[in-house]
Amino acid sequence: MTRNLNGRAVAAAGETLDWAAVRSQFPIMERKVQGGVQLVYLDNAASSQKPAAVLEAMARYYRTSHANVHRGVHTLSEEATALYEDARQNAGRLINAPSSRECVYVRNTTEGINLVAGSWGRANLGPGDTVVTTVMEHHSNIVPWQILQADRGFDLRYVPVTPEGNLDRDVFGSLMAEEPKLVCFTHVSNVLGTVNPVAELTAEAHAAGALVLVDGAQGVPHLPVDVQALGVDFYVYSGHKMCGPTGIGLLWARRELLQAMPPWMGGGEMIREVTLEGSRWNELPYKFEAGTPAIAEAVGLGAAAEYLMDLGMDNVASHSAYLTNYAYNQLVEIEGVHILGPGPEDRLGLVSFHVDEVHPHDLSAILDLDGVAIRAGHHCAQPLHRSLDLIASARASFYLYNTESEIDRLAAGIERARRIF
């Protein structure tokens, strides 16, 4: 045990699980790029790779059980429906949702937030109301609120980020005095890696009478999440960042909220009864799932959730913390490298940085020649970059299968780029 992350013990890599065996469960890790070098995939915050268990669950579904769900009364439709609903259970269990009826399939985090904005927001927000979000957010937790604001005319306020890379708690507190109706923030920052104190912020927001929406896109892949213990009202995550496929994610919300919310999209599946005079809505969660859903993707999401729960999210969190710490300490030693955000104890999963004289694009292109994949750009967080007086940064982000020697290759590549420029 080496350090502490939010009070949890952190083991050295290898202590908790056989991580080499975990790595071997990801077929893409065999991949060679650039004419024969071993791929080093450090762009996990953008999208993770998939274990064989997920790929096989999806292929098996299509090979043996595909039919439309909740429709036909025949063997395949029954099987497909059971698989689709089992997956919902697993996806909900991963965040300790009290009931899978409160778990709505969405395409991704972005769609989940848009659903809340378009349904709850449209029904509940108007002139004189306030919504609070933060400068730290991904565009997906800013733009839906801006679009709705243009329509409904409420106040949209932003919590700034301190120079250390945390949410400014003083401003947060003073914004609560304005009695906002909704407070939105990310669990883990996709640029700074900051792990926000979700339970504390939620308690403060609730005391002010607000509901709380948490963007779990970067939280769920790395942390044990318990929506009941956190006390939040809405929690959203994407499948593709936590070993699942693209095109599927989950919105969890408290039942009373979902019950009161109007549907967001109309069509098949979401209705109880349709007459030419009007329609009545289906029960939860189907009220929010119009049209034939992404069935195979849901099956893949469920398999990913099960995979992570089998590994144990505490183990996953330890491993992520270990790699993050290792990378931080490697990069901080390199001359000309400036790391964004908090120290290693307050961050998880990633290190963003910029390098003197080397634009992030050029760095990424040079690393790519070595087979090292990182992300360069604004990472869909332009307000945050602007607040740091940057237009772009480079980001290395880690997951289950990454190793210390891969991070060493990253560090060597950065040194090489420094020599070229």
Add this chain to the structure above:
Amino acid sequence: MDQLYREAIIDHYKHPRHYGCLEAPDYKAHDLNPFCGDELTIEVKVDEDEIIRSVAFNGKGCAISLASASMLMEEILHESLDEVKTWTREDILDMLGIEIGPVRMKCALLSLKVLKKGVYGLDQLEEEELD
């Protein structure tokens, strides 16, 4: 490495030619690359025969986008506006002399996009031409 970052590219990036602003430019345009946030402004002054007599650019970007702008400034100085209007994406790629993949094509072409926006005085440069 040599392919992607030949010396001339690095040289133009580190020592950009005609970097800065002009006083009272006849043509000026600014644009950005929405995917990476790179931004570029180009300014041009012409004489009575519409021959380009001074040029300047400024902005923030990667080596490819800034080298592209710097090289383009040298190419168009003392050319006619009509000549400038004939520039295509192939001309830019020839000028850069390196292989550019699909993702970084937008970096390479930002300079031409801004220049054409400036000299046509329009906001809607034929996007297809650059895509």
